[in-house]
Each structure stands twice: as structure tokens, then as C-alpha cells.
Amino acid sequence: xxxxxxxxxxxxxxxxxxxxxxxxxxxxxxxxxxxxxxxxxxxxxxxxxxxxxxxxxxxxxxxxxxxxxxxxxxxxxxxxxxxxxxxxxxxxxxxxxxxxxxxxxxxxxxxxxxxxxxxxxxxxxxxxxxxxxxxxxxxxxxxxxxxxxxxxxxxxxxxxxxxxxxxxxxxxxxxxxxxxxxxxxxxxxxxxxxxxxxxxxxxxxxxxxxxxxxxxxxxxxxxxxxxxxxxxxxxxxxxxxxxxxxxxxxxxxxxxxxxxxxxxxxxxxxxxxxxxxxxxxxxxxxxxxxxxxxxxxxxxxxxxxxxxxxxxxxxxxxxxxxxxxxxxxxxxxxxxxxxxxxxxxxxxxxxxxxxxxxxxxxxxxxxxxxxxxxxxxxxxxxxxxxxxxxxxxxxxxxxxxxxxxxxxxxxxxxxxxxxxxxxxxxxxxxxxxxxxxxxxxxxxxxxxxxxxxxxxxxxxxxxxxxxxxxxxxxxxxxxxxxxxxxxxxxxxxxxxxxxxxxxxxxxxxxxxxxxxxxxxxxxxxxxxxxxxxxxxxxxxxxxxxxxxxxxxxxxx
Amino acid sequence: xxxxxxxxxxxxxxxxxxxxxxxxxxxxxxxxxxxxxxxxxxxxxxxxxxxxxxxxxxxxxxxxxxxxxxxxxxxxxxxxxxxxxxxxxxxxxxxxxxxxxxxxxxxxxxxxxxxxxxxxxxxxxxxxxxxxxxxxxxxxxxxxxxxxxxxxxxxxxxxxxxxxxxxxxxxxxxxxxxxxxxxxxxxxxxxxxxxxxxxxxxxxxxxxxxxxxxxxxxxxxxxxxxxxxxxxxxxxxxxxxxxx
Numbered sequence: 067x068x069x070x071x072x073x074x075x076x077x078x079x080x081x082x083x084x085x086x087x088x089x090x091x092x093x094x095x096x097x098x099x100x101x102x103x104x105x106x107x108x109x110x111x112x113x114x115x116x117x118x119x120x121x122x123x124x125x126x127x128x129x130x131x132x133x134x135x136x137x138x139x140x141x142x143x144x145x146x147x148x149x150x151x152x153x154x155x156x157x158x159x160x161x162x163x164x165x166x167x168x169x170x171x172x173x174x175x176x177x178x179x180x181x182x183x184x185x186x187x188x189x190x191x192x193x194x195x196x197x198x199x200x201x202x203x204x205x206x207x208x209x210x211x212x213x214x215x216x217x218x219x220x221x222x223x224x225x226x227x228x229x230x231x232x233x234x235x236x237x238x239x240x241x242x243x244x245x246x247x248x249x250x251x252x253x254x255x256x257x258x259x260x261x262x263x264x265x266x267x268x269x270x271x272x273x274x275x276x277x278x279x280x281x282x283x284x285x286x287x288x289x290x291x292x293x294x295x296x297x298x299x300x301x302x303x304x305x306x307x308x309x310x311x312x313x314x315x316x317x318x319x320x321x322x323x324x325x326x327x328x329x330x331x332x333x334x335x336x337x338x339x340x341x342x343x344x345x346x347x348x349x350x351x352x353x354x355x356x357x358x359x360x361x362x363x364x365x366x367x368x369x370x371x372x373x374x375x376x377x378x379x380x381x382x383x384x385x386x387x388x389x390x391x392x393x394x395x396x397x398x399x400x401x402x403x404x405x406x407x408x409x410x411x412x413x414x415x416x417x418x419x420x421x422x423x424x425x426x427x428x429x430x431x432x433x434x435x436x437x438x439x440x441x442x443x444x445x446x447x448x449x450x451x452x453x454x455x456x457x458x459x460x461x462x463x464x465x466x467x468x469x470x471x472x473x474x475x476x477x478x479x480x481x482x483x484x485x486x487x488x489x490x491x492x493x494x495x496x497x498x499x500x501x502x503x504x505x506x507x508x509x510x511x512x513x514x515x516x517x518x519x520x521x522x523x524x525x526x527x528x529x530x531x532x533x534x535x536x537x538x539x540x541x542x543x544x545x546x547x548x549x550x551x552x553x554x555x556x557x558x559x560x561x562x563x564x565x566x567x568x569x570x571x572x573x574x575x576x577x578x579x580x581x582x583x584x585x586x587x588x589x590x591x592x593x594x595x596x597x598x599x600x601x602x603x604x605x606x607x608x609x610x611x612x613x614x615x616x617x618x619x620x621x622x
Numbered sequence: 623x624x625x626x627x628x629x630x631x632x633x634x635x636x637x638x639x640x641x642x643x644x645x646x647x648x649x650x651x652x653x654x655x656x657x658x659x660x661x662x663x664x665x666x667x668x669x670x671x672x673x674x675x676x677x678x679x680x681x682x683x684x685x686x687x688x689x690x691x692x693x694x695x696x697x698x699x700x701x702x703x704x705x706x707x708x709x710x711x712x713x714x715x716x717x718x719x720x721x722x723x724x725x726x727x728x729x730x731x732x733x734x735x736x737x738x739x740x741x742x743x744x745x746x747x748x749x750x751x752x753x754x755x756x757x758x759x760x761x762x763x764x765x766x767x768x769x770x771x772x773x774x775x776x777x778x779x780x781x782x783x784x785x786x787x788x789x790x791x792x793x794x795x796x797x798x799x800x801x802x803x804x805x806x807x808x809x810x811x812x813x814x815x816x817x818x819x820x821x822x823x824x825x826x827x828x829x830x831x832x833x834x835x836x837x838x839x840x841x842x843x844x845x846x847x848x849x850x851x852x853x854x855x856x857x858x859x860x861x862x863x864x865x866x
Binding site for chain 2: 136137139140208209210212214216217222223307308311312313314347348349350352353354355356378379380381384385388389392393395396399400402403404406407409410411412413414415416424427428431432435436438439442443444445447448450451452515516517519520521522523524526527
């Protein structure tokens, strides 16, 4: 069969065939191991953030302060948001990107393996700095994850916890920028011959656009943290109106980062869904180019919509931010319709990865539609900062991100480990998650419409009680579903069914190498003729004739 | 404390709430909020259609196009006409929603009419001060004493919103309207209450330790009662206690 010589970067020889011991993981520059480190770290943080969410739901289950005082409650929901948004959501997809992008473009590693390791370790230590704030006097930050000034300045919120929060997150931000330079360079410079941009898998496209967004958005976050740190510690007055500062400035810079952050989180997930649905529909992705353009459309618009988080300030030009925000529905809609187009007249297998992807489309649809409501300033006046918004963005973040992430886990776990996750436990996981998730957040729309503000430790209004109790039950059910996943992982990693190279009939290049891939990813690479090199290869006459002894037969 | 209603009643209340609230926000009690209520409902009708169509297509594909054998389905890569259709239709819907948004917004934010009552609301950690301009009447709250904003029905009330410390909001759910109180900035908006009653209000922008306790009430009364209350409160002066 035809193979292509790979341009191999000069890696330290010592790392090539070492077993994956602890020392190996501590010193590795292999993108796959770094990807695994990212995923495990992010998932561990997700578990802590999830426990904090359950504590929040426990407190809100009924009116009155039963579990903790207001200060603790404020710390708990602040750290829940902080861990989930900054330290989990954007990082777990970076981990998947780290592992998969070089494989999908036929590269031996990323462009800068050492910088890649450095960005992981900066991320880990930045996260540990944030965690260390739990152990200082006064405890962690309690100003919400958005940390609006002037509340977050030294005048209104003292304590080392807040400074550790700023420092830790700034370090994680720098890690993100470094990682983005690496992944963007990898995608532009390391593609194997024949892998043109328009033959790249959609997941790689999603990661490319997501990392480009990081390059433009994270510096804004670094800036706003720098300003806040200077104000807290060195007497700067950026946000103090009495000294000529402007509190609203904080919101502008923060959301200039904050809204693209939503797409930083969700674009790789769109990529995952765009990989899973074609494979389990046995059809190519419908409208490939439109899907790529939709990524860029979303990315470009995402920098023009930040002030829809600020409609209620009365200080932004409403029509501009309204129309820009509404328009994001168009490229997003294109994606959903193209996924349906892919399934249409396909041959659909309802594997767990596929179920998670379908769950993603349905919950993301609800998250997206309610986002249209919020893009309209008058409606936003009514529901901004209520539980309606909480429900909306959890439909995007939990619904979108987690369904997509789990779809990715079930889809690529065989590639990472050589074993399949249990489909039986996977389906239990899926249904518990679907039911628990919707019970949790659907009822939050209702109390939100009824006027329940977010970020309150208690409520006196009796008619909010039932919905809150139901929401709490749903949250614990969701927690159980995650336990089922962890159980599935622990069982399958030891006793899971052997996966072979290509258990699903995959499309992209990672499915032609072994599971797990060798340290330099490929021994042989097929020629690239389309955006589905593995599919082409596995349906080629040479493969069918079994003339390539190194390959397992296609199970399809 | 939660009341000990029978579970059956509670579930009935829940079901009723779901059915009622799934479609609409609470009715607005102000003229300005009525425009938001109508806009929300219009969005809701369109959203419901979009949701039913899209989720219906997803469910239909899954049910209809299950894999039955090893035969590879026709390998279609796209369809320009279809793709153009599902780009143009959402664009048209979105532009329509933009136009109705702007129309509603103009009604909500219209402050061209002369105000009948001018109130300055100063938000602070963690309560509100209501100052009735030109009368000397003032109501000062604290986290322990919920302040009450007494207003006349059918009159255009111009609220001048300030903050003494951090960012807060002024939000009365039944007006379907809120506005941030930002230190160093004066925010103005009009409310014309159309129904007498007692309405719950609360800060929705997280503002520190006792954010939870930052509530207030709006009592909308008829013109006669309002004048009586105003005269009484003015007589008691700026240290006036919250209305009862």
C-alpha cells in the first residue's frame, strides 16, 4: 500500500518507548500523554466543581439557610463557577485537542512539544494556586466567578484568597495562550502531505478556531486581572469612580473575553459531534465547507456580542449588540441542520457516543433558543441575572459541553486505551444524565421567569420552593450518572472488550493507527484523497483484499 | 420555613406552574412591561415552532434511518439549495425578531413624557434608599428592615438610579424590568404602574455578603392614598422609617 514518509520532529530519544510510569508522565513531551494529563486534571476539577454544585443545590432545596451561612454559600458558588468555567471547561477540550489533533492531521507530535508540556504544567500549577485559596485566612474568593469591580477591589473584598484567585487564573490564562500558539502552529505547519485544510476533520477545525479565539480573547482576561490586581495591591484606581475610574470598564473587558469564552468551550464540542454523527450514520458530514465557514462565522461574531451581558447596565448601544447576538443563531442553525442532513437517509447506530450526540443536539437546541430570547434587550431586562439565565447557560455548558465531552470520551476511549467502554453502563449513564439534567435545569427556567435572582443563598417566596426542590433532586440524579461513568471507566480500563484499531468504522486518520497509537503515532499513513482518509483506506481494494497484514479487518 | 402542604397539592401547584410558566412570563403590572410581555410571547411562539420542527427532524431521522444491514447508504456530501434554504430562513426569522425587538424596546425605554413622580433610588450594601424629589420624603432600608417604595397608580414615575458602593440592580419581577445601579453613573427609566398592589423587589446583581437579603417592596396605591402617605412621610422627615 502507499505510505508517506513523515516529517518527524527531533524528540529526545529517551522518551520514545518508555512505559507510562509516573516519572514518564512527569517528564513527557508526548502530545498524547500531555492530552491525557489535561483530561484527567480537568475531570478531577470537574468533580470538585460538581460537588460544589450539589452543595449549592442542597442549600437551595428549601427556603431558609439550613446548610451553611451566606459567606460560605457565596464562596461555594463562586468557586463552582471558577472551577467549571476557567479550570475545567476550556481545558478538557484542550486535552482532547492535544491528543487528537496531531493524529487527525497525520503528524508525529505537536509543533512545540516542550512548550506543550510547559502549558500543561502552568495550567496545573495555576489551578493549584486557585485551590490554595481554600486554605488561607478568610477562605477563597466570594465575589462570583465574574468578579465584577468594584465589589472585587480591596475596598469591598479583602483577603488573600481573592489575590490567589487572580494570580492562579492569570497563570492558567498564560498557559492557554501558550497552548494556543502551539496548537495553531501545529495545524498550520504539521499536516501530512495531502492533508489540505479542507480535508481536515471537523474536530481539528473546531480546535483550530477555538485556539484562535483563545489567542484573541485570553489577553483581555489577562489585562482585566492585571488591572484588578494592581487596584487591589498597588493603589491603582481603574474602577473607582471617586478617583476618576470606571466600574463599567471591568464589565466591558471581562465580557470581551467572556463571550468568546463560550465559543472557546463549545466549538471543539461542535467538532466532536461532527465526527461522531457521520461515523454512526455511515455517511460523510453533510455540507462540510458550510460547517467550516459556520465555525468562522460564529468566531467572528463572538467578538461583537460581549455587551449583551450588559444590556441591564443601561450604558451600551442596544441595537448593535442585539443584532450581532441574534445573528449568531444563523451559523449555529446551519450546524444543527447539517447534522440532521448527515443523519438523513443514513444508517444510524445508537451507540452511547451517538446517543450523547443526539442528547447534545436536543439540549443545545433549548440552550440556543433561550439564547435568542436573551439577545433581545427588552426580554433580557426581565430575565437577566435571574435563574432563567442560569438555566440557559447550563443548557449550553452542562448540556452542550458535557454531552459533547462524554460523546468524545465514549468515541475515543478505545483509541486512547485499546479497550471499549461498556455500552450497557454507557446507556445507563446516558439516560440518567438526560433525565437528571433536564429535571435540574428546566425548572430553573420557570423560577427564573417568576423572578428568582441568581446567586442568592435563600429565598422567602414560597412558590419557588417546589421547583427548587425538584431541581435539587435532578442535580443529585445527574451526580449519580457521573458516578456510573466513573464506574464504567474503572471497569472498562481493566476488563473492557479489546477495541482493535477501528471499532466504529471511523473517518479520520486516528482510526488507521493502532489503539493506543505508538509514540510517534503512525508506522504507515495512507494517501489522503478526501476528508475521510480512514474511510477511504478501509474501503480500498487493497484493504479489502487483506494485502496489508498490519491492519485489523474492519468490523463494519 | 416551608409550609407543610399535602404532597398532592404541592404536585398540583407544580404542574400548574409548569403549564402556566412554560409559555409565558408573569403578567406585567406596568405599561412599559406590557411591551416586554407581548414581545416575550411572540418569541415564545416562534421558538416553540422552531423547537418542534428541529427536534422532530432529529427524532424522525433516528427512528426512520436506523442501520439494518451492512449496506452503505448513499454517500451524499451536501445540497447547496437545501443549505441555502436553512441559511436564509433563520436569517429572515432573526431579522424579524430584531425589528420587533427594536419596536418593543422603544416603548420600554420611552421617557419622552413628563414625569408625574420623580424618585431617586440609591442602592447600597445591602438595601435601598428612596428619595422623593421635591418633597423631602425619604425611605431608608437596611438588610433587616425591608424598605417600601410607595407609588401612585397610573402615574409616570421617573426613577433615577444610583449606587453608593458596588454594582447592584433595581428589579421588580412583575414589571419585567431591571436596571443596574452603577457607582459613578446615573441611570434613568420610567415605570407607569397600572395595577394597585404590593410587589416584591430584589437586587439581582451579586453585591457581596448579604446580597440575598437585599430586597424591597413596591406598594402601588391610588392617588389619594399616595398623597396622604407622602404628606405623612414628609412630615416625619428624611429619617423616615420604611412604610408599613
